[in-house]
Amino acid sequence: MGKSIVVTSxxxxxxKTTAAANIGTGxxxxxxxxxxxxxxIGLRNLDVVMGLENRIVYDLIDVVEGNCRIRSxxxxxxRLENLFLLPAAQTREKDAVSPEQMxxxxxxxxxxxDYVLVDCPAGIEQGFKNAIAGADVAIIVTTPExxxxxxxxxxxxxxxxxxxYDPQLIINRIRPDMVRKGDMMTTEDIIDILAIKLLxxxxxxxxxxxxxxxxxxxxxxxxxxxxxxxxNIVRRxxxxxxxxxxxxxxxxxxxxxxxxxxxxxxx
Amino acid sequence: MSKEACIIKGTKHGLSILIPxxxxxxxxxxxxxxxxxxxxxxxxxxxxxxSTTDRELKPEEKQQLAQTVEAFGxxxxxxxxxxxxxxxxxxxxxxxxxxNEPAEDTLLVRRTIRSGQRxxxxxxxxxxxxxxxxxxxxxxxxxxxxxxxxxxxxxxCNGNVNASVFAFRLEPTQLRIASYISRSPDEKLPRPLxxxxxxxxxxxxxxxxxxxS
Numbered sequence: 001m002g003k004s005i006v007v008t009s010x011x012x013x014x015x016k017t018t019a020a021a022n023i024g025t026g027x028x029x030x031x032x033x034x035x036x037x038x039x040x041i042g043l044r045n046l047d048v049v050m051g052l053e054n055r056i057v058y059d060l061i062d063v064v065e066g067n068c069r070i071r072s073x074x075x076x077x078x079r080l081e082n083l084f085l086l087p088a089a090q091t092r093e094k095d096a097v098s099p100e101q102m103x104x105x106x107x108x109x110x111x112x113x114d115y116v117l118v119d120c121p122a123g124i125e126q127g128f129k130n131a132i133a134g135a136d137v138a139i140i141v142t143t144p145e146x147x148x149x150x151x152x153x154x155x156x157x158x159x160x161x162x163x164x165y166d167p168q169l170i171i172n173r174i175r176p177d178m179v180r181k182g183d184m185m186t187t188e189d190i191i192d193i194l195a196i197k198l199l200x201x202x203x204x205x206x207x208x209x210x211x212x213x214x215x216x217x218x219x220x221x222x223x224x225x226x227x228x229x230x231x232n233i234v235r236r237x238x239x240x241x242x243x244x245x246x247x248x249x250x251x252x253x254x255x256x257x258x259x260x261x262x263x264x265x266x267x
Numbered sequence: 268m269s270k271e272a273c274i275i276k277g278t279k280h281g282l283s284i285l286i287p288x289x290x291x292x293x294x295x296x297x298x299x300x301x302x303x304x305x306x307x308x309x310x311x312x313x314x315x316x317x318s319t320t321d322r323e324l325k326p327e328e329k330q331q332l333a334q335t336v337e338a339f340g341x342x343x344x345x346x347x348x349x350x351x352x353x354x355x356x357x358x359x360x361x362x363x364x365x366x367n368e369p370a371e372d373t374l375l376v377r378r379t380i381r382s383g384q385r386x387x388x389x390x391x392x393x394x395x396x397x398x399x400x401x402x403x404x405x406x407x408x409x410x411x412x413x414x415x416x417x418x419x420x421x422x423x424c425n426g427n428v429n430a431s432v433f434a435f436r437l438e439p440t441q442l443r444i445a446s447y448i449s450r451s452p453d454e455k456l457p458r459p460l461x462x463x464x465x466x467x468x469x470x471x472x473x474x475x476x477x478x479x480s
Binding site: 154 | 379381382383384397399400401415417
C-alpha cells in the first residue's frame, strides 16, 4: 500500500505544481512507482509542467463520473516508465468532484503505486478540501514572503483541523543575496512562525522558468541548483538524512570574481 | 402571532435588545433564539444590553435571557443601555459597575493559535504557545500569552477597562482593551527583549515592561 502526499500552500504561485512535478519525477528516478494527481480542476497545470498536455484523453472527472477506468485516464510519463499522471479537467469546475470521491480515488491509486502525489490548488475552499481528502501526509510550500507565510500558517491550522498532523515545509525561491542583505525573510524567521519540520530549501533559479516551459522538470537536469535541492528533498522523503544546501553561490567563477573584486578594492 | 417583535440594534457599546412590553416572555425567548441562530457568526462575541419599556423582568426571566444569549457566544451586561450622549468619562474605572470586576474563569490553551483561528471566552485566557498573525483572542478578562503575541488580542471585550494583555514578546498587529484600539507603529521597531504588559492608563493603551512585584 503506497503513501499519498498532498502538496499545498494556501497562497498561489509559490511553487506547488513545480514541487509536485519535481518530487514525483525525482522519486520515479530512484525507482519508485509514482502517480501524480492534478487536483486543480479548471486550472490544470501539472500536465503542462510535465510536458504531457497533448496526451490527455480522459481526466480525473471522467474517472470520478464513471466515464472510464482509472487505467485509461493515467498518462505514462514520456521519460520514466514508472511515473504516471492523472490530469485534471480543464472545462469543469472544482465542485465537479467531492472530497468523498477523491478519497475513494486516492485509496484505489495507493494500491498500485508507492507514492501518490496530489497537486493542490491555491485557496482554502472546495478545491483544497478535495485535494486533502485522501492524503496521508502534507507538504506545505511557501516562499520567504510575509504574505505567503501568513497563508501557510492558515493552512497548517486547517490541516490540523482535518487531522493531517505534522506537515513538512519546503521554502521555495529563496534568494541568498537578498537574505544576506536582510531584505528577505530567513529560514529561521519562517520556522519561528510556522513551527513545522523543514523538508527542503529550494533556491530561486531561472532554469525553472525554462524547464517549466519546456515541460522538463529541473530535477532531471544535473547542473540545476533547484534540481539538486529537489533531489535532496526526494532523498529526505525516503528517509535519508541530507544536509541542507548552503545558501550561497556555488559557481566557481562567481566566487573568483568576488575575490577579485575584494582584492582590487571594489565592494 | 403577536405583531410585536424584539428589536436588536447595534450600538457602539454592543448589541441592544429591546423587549416590547406586551409580548409573552416565552415568545420573547423563542424569537430571540430564532434571530440569533440565523446569524450566529455575526453575533458571536458581542456584548448585549437588554432594555425594556414599561416592563420589569423577573429574576428568573433575566436568568433565562442570560442563558439564551450566552448559548450563542455573547455576553450579557448588567448595565442599563447607555445614553446617546455617553462621553469618554464613562470609560473611567469605577463608573461601569460590574463590567470592571476581574473575571474569575480562565481558559488555558495549550497550543499555538494559528492564522484564521479565533478564541472567544467569557473570562481570562492563557495561551501556552504563540498567537500567530491573523489569529484572534477575544475575552472579557485578561489575556496572557506565554510566547509571542503577533495576532489580535481583545481583552475586556465587555467594557472592562481594567483588563490587561501580557506576552513574553508583545508584537501584536492590533491590541484592543475594552473599546480602545491600538496598533503597532508603522516604522519597524526592534523586537521586544522582555515580557511586556499592556494596560489602559490615562485613556490610552500603554505598554510597559512587566514587573512581577
